[in-house]
Amino acid sequence: MDFNFTEEQTMIRDSLARLIKDQYDFDTRRKVVASKEGWRPKMWAQFAELGLLAAPFSEEDGGLGGGPIDAMVVMEEFGKGLVVEPFLQSVVVGGGFLKRGTEGQKAEHLAPMIAGERVFAFAYAEPKGRYNLADLETTAKKDGAGWKISGHKAVVVGAPWASHLIVTARTAGGRRDTKGIGVFIVAKDAKGVTTRDYPTVDGRRASEVHFDNVSVGADAAIGDAANGLPLIERVTDEAIAALCAEACGAMKVAQTMTVEYSRQRKQFGTPIGKFQVLQHKMVDMFMEAEQSVSMTYMATLKLDEDDVTRKKAASAAKVRIGQAGRFVGQNAIQIHGGMGMTDELAIGHYFKRLTIIDSEFGNVDHHLKRYTDLSAADMAVAAE
């Protein structure tokens, strides 16, 4: 057992932290978020230059030979800086699918993604599907060698910035069947793709994406178009681990910011950090953040174990971090008092990001149920 980072990972972390400190201070972020674009393509280019986008990929795939731990390191720093650029969407999810694609797909998509030239977003959720990855009304119908895709994908985070979308669609079977699901690469400028772009409450951009008989070639399908759910679940669990790392970064900052604020802010002539009730709340915030880090390590380190172990680990982490994020966020605001409610302080933005993280890729209830169902299946197997 080993909980140390490699030298490369430490280097990535330190140089990214420096970059964010220099070029991603809170005021700059506010301006970017309020801008027409909502992100900085130049920042993305810098991330690429720094090797971040290559970090979690093997050398054969054009990466730096890292893996999920490297993604974790990046995402934690993103969380600390409230970075909005789509590392999760393009690198973790997009890259996660592409690295399991054909050599042709890697050459066409993965290499430019790593170079920062192509940006991916993940169009999986649907208006009525909630958090069930298999609850799909979007269809992909065989059309000669290729496919025709139709449907409506909801809240596709990062889509306004993306050149390409990874789209899940039903190729066979009924709605919510676990079989008959495919994964497709679709260029956003393909004929029949329309998007309605909008900001999200946590400072990012997303789109409603409509596919109207969008034609793609045979090479657009990643993996088994008749049984893509296992791959989708795997990549989604990787995304969950990365998202948990982002939450850890955000929680750590929210917690230390709150302690700092409590040191300076006086009430009744005393710094509020001297009030025992607030002290113990901040201790609880600290413990929640620490346990979230533990869970993120756990889930990340178990990504390559068998399916059930991986799924349980990811769900356990998402549950714990959803709860911790809510606790840390709400109490950070409470201890900041009225100031915590203002747009001008950073703390409210950490709170908002932590709130939305819980709903991404399934909330606490969803993952508590998933964990429980998997445990029951486990027990049934053990009992046989």
Place this chain on the structure above:
Amino acid sequence: MDFNFTEEQTMIRDSLARLIKDQYDFDTRRKVVASKEGWRPKMWAQFAELGLLAAPFSEEDGGLGGGPIDAMVVMEEFGKGLVVEPFLQSVVVGGGFLKRGTEGQKAEHLAPMIAGERVFAFAYAEPKGRYNLADLETTAKKDGAGWKISGHKAVVVGAPWASHLIVTARTAGGRRDTKGIGVFIVAKDAKGVTTRDYPTVDGRRASEVHFDNVSVGADAAIGDAANGLPLIERVTDEAIAALCAEACGAMKVAQTMTVEYSRQRKQFGTPIGKFQVLQHKMVDMFMEAEQSVSMTYMATLKLDEDDVTRKKAASAAKVRIGQAGRFVGQNAIQIHGGMGMTDELAIGHYFKRLTIIDSEFGNVDHHLKRYTDLSAADMAVAAE
């Protein structure tokens, strides 16, 4: 709307409080609980003399013309004094069934119960039935004009002190059917009744009761032997309201005892009641107790409304009070520190009683589900 007690109710409360203060102090209770009998029949006679056992019955039934509010008043004082005598079992439950019986049953059973000469216990739970009142393996088979009862009733509280049992049994249908359930009066000395008596962790006595082809007459059946569940539910809801009142009494004492202790007990040279964290915990205990009182009033005042309203009210109260009792009990011990763990202080005994109250007549989970199911049924009706 009126939240005042009548003069009679105030008188009952005051004289009962005085009696408990004089003859039911904590040391006396400990001795009684540790004695061979485990209760004081003489105390019971005094309760009868005081009119407590008659209080909740109409004058036609030989009572004092009161109702559930009077039972509530008595039970709250019982809770304050940790009184073990079976008012709930004999008066609220026994009397609750009997007053809905025939005139003959009232004459034979209710009058001597009110006089304190007959004592009833409620044999309803079964080893595998958990909190489902209809989950019965005990059977009552037609035998001429009468019945033959067989089965095993679990944790029949007060049975060692009872002369008679109220027994629920299946007269038709399968296990857990809601129809086909009867309610029977069985003398404890009837042939075929065997009991295994034991103490409970909260200082009372209970029995495992086995019925082996016990013969009873036709007049043993209360109400409709083919469809007794509605009556059982009604009386059980009355018992729940009374039990909630007992819990309120226990919580109030536990809460004020804890405040008192925190005033006297010093740590680091300061009374621990000066530590803000403990202050706020005690505030929360106070609020829990207050809300429990509110819920007890609510449930008691709604006992005579329609079935769904009554059931929802009883379940809501039981949920809230189960949670409050746990919170108050656990924190009372925590704030008392090591002393709270000792048998010699009263506080631990309040904690134990509050713990067991949650499991009587269905715990928090059971009643939260019951409430939810009833709400769903309500909504379905409203939607029609």
Place this chain on the structure above:
Amino acid sequence: MNLDFTPEENAFREEVRAFIRDNYPKELMNMGTREDLSREQFLAWHKILGKKGWSAVAWPKKYGGTGWTSTQRYIWSEENARVDALMPLPFGVSMVGPVIYTFGSEEQKAKHLPGILSGDVWWAQGYSEPGAGSDLASLKTTAVRDGDHYVINGQKTWTTLAQHADWGFFLCRTDPSAKSQEGISFILVNMKTPGIEVRPIKLIDGTHEVNETWLTDVRVPVENLVGKENEGWTYAKFLLAHERSGIAGVARSKRGIERLRDIASSETIDGTPLILNGDFSRKISQLEIDLTALEFTELRTLASEAAGKGPGPESSILKIKGTEIQQRLTELTLEAVGNYGAPYARGMDGHGVNDFGVGPEYSNFAADTYFNMRKTSIYGGSNEIQRNIITKMILGL
């Protein structure tokens, strides 16, 4: 003890229900938790009630109030909650009004009460200052006597909706040598007076609900002093206790639970309505049970108030539990809408409901409302302060 309404009370309910049905502006139904409305929208119902004589339900009749019993007021708030009515704002009717008719001069009563009742005059609250928050006694704004005027200098914050205000009531230090809670006065200020600047504070939900108010050499006639100089703290405490007593928000939360049930009936999870999902429906049940406990605690408090006791420290319980429930309600609502909690309605063009066409209409402000409601455990004396009050006043520690 009983829960029965008298025939008169039942008739009263019919009367107010009919009045609301016939008079409440249709276009303002179910907007009760929105904070970014126009002045006209905010005042519409208030003005209608003012004409009817129902705008000040807790005031004595002699000052233009309804003189209703606590049961009537309970019925009134229940009936308004049925349409999620935009009730009269608290600053005039619930806050400064009772201070004026209790402690003010006859001239002040004659001048100010009619505008409060009619809804023609919008009031702002000038209590909090930067760096003070729940600790009102530390305030720094000064009012210095200069002939027939006070000259006020200082800065107030969290002046809710002061962008619309005609008048404000301000706590100012008139005796700088006095101890923290003494030497404070309660002064009425025309917001159009030169030297007042109201600057918006943007909140995390994107609304402009509160402001900073800067006062620079603001000259106010001495007759605008309420009660006695240097005794403003007494009036301030009186006001705060009144403010807390309405804060439980039971009727509104009941309506909120109904709305949540509607949402959970529309949303699906694995093809079945969310409301039929055990986890979620039990969370609603728990919330409703907690609300019932609060409701009956409030009813008991009202009964003891009706029996002659004024709003006491028990109102702190209502504040704590009421706000916890309101917060939990918005939290569950956000949870119910799933992925569509993320789109930021206020960040898009236009501010009407769902004019941006993303997700079901009920999802549009779910996140913003959740964010906004975090304020409730902070303002009006934070919930920590309320617990301190109970510690002292009830537990006696």
Place this chain on the structure above:
Amino acid sequence: MNLDFTPEENAFREEVRAFIRDNYPKELMNMGTREDLSREQFLAWHKILGKKGWSAVAWPKKYGGTGWTSTQRYIWSEENARVDALMPLPFGVSMVGPVIYTFGSEEQKAKHLPGILSGDVWWAQGYSEPGAGSDLASLKTTAVRDGDHYVINGQKTWTTLAQHADWGFFLCRTDPSAKSQEGISFILVNMKTPGIEVRPIKLIDGTHEVNETWLTDVRVPVENLVGKENEGWTYAKFLLAHERSGIAGVARSKRGIERLRDIASSETIDGTPLILNGDFSRKISQLEIDLTALEFTELRTLASEAAGKGPGPESSILKIKGTEIQQRLTELTLEAVGNYGAPYARGMDGHGVNDFGVGPEYSNFAADTYFNMRKTSIYGGSNEIQRNIITKMILGL
């Protein structure tokens, strides 16, 4: 970063698993949370381990410990938890032992360490005093030098299982003029010395687990002083940090969850196993998830300790979360057994398991264990004290 065990570690696991399987007393399996066992039962496994050289897993090799790495110790506790083994009591091995080999004289090491290792000598802890609790520095027991002896007078409380003790370690005030935490000494006392009286304290679960210990003119040779006179506070703090580090109890709680799952598989609700009930199974899941978080927090702590840092304030987290989980586990177990939580096993004749024939065997001590485990958030420095420690040492407030 990785979670892999080395081949050596896997071999180690096989070795200890086999040793436990072959040597752990069968009649003591699954008794790990019972508190009313005989001296022989308590010591049985300790003595077997003593012979094997495995009784002191955290001690350095040179003092007779195993010298195992933190990973080996982790494996060791996991394997013991599989049979819910009655581990060596902490008073000798985890508490006084490390103090003696770190601060004691060569004579003290030679005299006391062997008996601690072998399990032949039972130690008692004399820290707490009536009215002191978590505030150890306020202690009043005095040790007055009289020639070659200290004469000890005072009263200790919560001396766990002192009814069996051969030796005790006591904190005594040797300089009455010193400030609260100074002037305290750490003294070893033979419990057979005249003037010592051990009186049982009955706990709410009916057990006799703790005692009051009265010391009246107890004469103890000066060579029983550990380290320097008046510096006992240093050793006491050292001991407390060591005590906390084992307190997470992860392996034991894992076993407890397994046992809870077994119980919930036997119990039925409306005819189906309780374990298939959504509400209950999700509570188990939540507990298991919280335990996983604790486990990985402990692993991270162990890793940083292995990297050279001693047990620091992080151990307070393990104490708080570990005890919360243990308490929640017993709470859920009591909930699982339903009506059969009420019968009071210890109140009946005889103390064997289920010799009173009421309810399933697993229900017999469910309530008592729940009651008993409330102590865990009180002892070893209450969880409030632990939060104070984190406030100071980590948050720096």
